[in-house]
Amino acid sequence: xxxxxxxxxxxxxxxxxxxxxxxxxxxxxxxxxxxxxxxxxxxxxxxxxxxxxxxxxxxxxxxxxxxxxxxxxxxxxxxxxxxxxxxxxxxxxxxxxxxxxxxxxxxxxxxxxxxxxxxxxxxxxxxxxxxxxxxxxxxxxxxxxxxxxxxxxx
Amino acid sequence: xxxxxxxxxxxxxxxxxxxxxxxxxxxxxxxxxxxxxxxxxxxxxxxxxxxxxxxxxxxxxxxxxxxxxxxxxxxxxxxxxxxxxxxxxxxxxxxxxxxxxxxxxxxxxxxxxxxxxxxxxxxxxxxxxxxxxxxxxxxxxxxxxxxxxxxxxxxxxxx
Numbered sequence: 001x002x003x004x005x006x007x008x009x010x011x012x013x014x015x016x017x018x019x020x021x022x023x024x025x026x027x028x029x030x031x032x033x034x035x036x037x038x039x040x041x042x043x044x045x046x047x048x049x050x051x052x053x054x055x056x057x058x059x060x061x062x063x064x065x066x067x068x069x070x071x072x073x074x075x076x077x078x079x080x081x082x083x084x085x086x087x088x089x090x091x092x093x094x095x096x097x098x099x100x101x102x103x104x105x106x107x108x109x110x111x112x113x114x115x116x117x118x119x120x121x122x123x124x125x126x127x128x129x130x131x132x133x134x135x136x137x138x139x140x141x142x143x144x145x146x147x148x149x150x151x152x153x154x
Numbered sequence: 155x156x157x158x159x160x161x162x163x164x165x166x167x168x169x170x171x172x173x174x175x176x177x178x179x180x181x182x183x184x185x186x187x188x189x190x191x192x193x194x195x196x197x198x199x200x201x202x203x204x205x206x207x208x209x210x211x212x213x214x215x216x217x218x219x220x221x222x223x224x225x226x227x228x229x230x231x232x233x234x235x236x237x238x239x240x241x242x243x244x245x246x247x248x249x250x251x252x253x254x255x256x257x258x259x260x261x262x263x264x265x266x267x268x269x270x271x272x273x274x275x276x277x278x279x280x281x282x283x284x285x286x287x288x289x290x291x292x293x294x295x296x297x298x299x300x301x302x303x304x305x306x307x308x309x310x311x312x313x
Contacts, residue, residue, distance in 0.1 A: 012204065063260070
């Protein structure tokens with residue numbers, strides 16, 4: 001990171017308050033996949049009438065863009081272990097393929113599970129949902145195992 | 155209209171926090187998942203705890219939602235196979251890219267070009283899911299994994 005990291009005890013609660021705000025203002029479960037799917041579904045119907053969730057996604061993008069402008073550029077350069085491991089034209093193609101596949105698995109998987117890190121992990125657990133607890137334990141455990149495997153291979 | 159503005163404002167706060175906390179960086183996520191840094195788990199724990207207490211207080215008082223007027227409350231569901239199967243796929247994707255759906259959006263916002271292939275995959279994943287959903291609805295017997303495909307409305311509103 002190219003800027004000082006927001007302490008976890010400020011950033012975490014702020015994110016939690018976003019969940020509370022969504023519930024208090026419009027009785028909705030905050031989930032970023034709900035935001036992505038609202039945009040994809042609306043565009044897929046050849047319309048531009050995005051709902052609150054679609055606007056949530058635009059807010060995410062705008063907030064991150066504003067942050068990059070204020071701090072003088074993106075958060076990081078390269079792309080972690082992928083650009084550290086693979087280089088050259090072939091390496092770049094491989095990284096693009098890996099990231100595309102990872103995105104596809106993330107999109108399909110979170111839609112099947114009815115939530116991602118925010119919908120199930122953050123909001124669902126705060127709602128004391130047994131389904132979200134199971135989903136959260138599954139994706140955290142799987143991501144940890146996959147990360148350990150890639151770390152062992154490179 | 156007012157709910158859209160509220161959605162956008164909440165999104166902006168979310169986006170700034172995901173950027174400022176470093177959650178946009180795959181390196182920070184990876185350090186967390188490899189237990190080299192405690193930040194990811196402390197950050198996530200702090201967020202869930204705050205949201206849990208806030209929602210608990212809200213539910214106890216059961217006010218009307220400030221913008222829509224409906225009574226604040228929610229249903230939860232028991233774990234089904236799809237919660238495990240879907241989260242397995244997601245966990246593989248997250249472990250490879252170091253970016254879940256929120257950070258994919260903030261990567262795009264920060265102008266990180268590596269976020270583009272991840273985004274294309276994510277969007278196609280949603281499109282593919284909608285196809286499977288239509289097929290399961292039209293002909294539940296022929297759909298490959300109909301039991302894994304939740305019906306359209308229920309999936310997004312309850313947890």
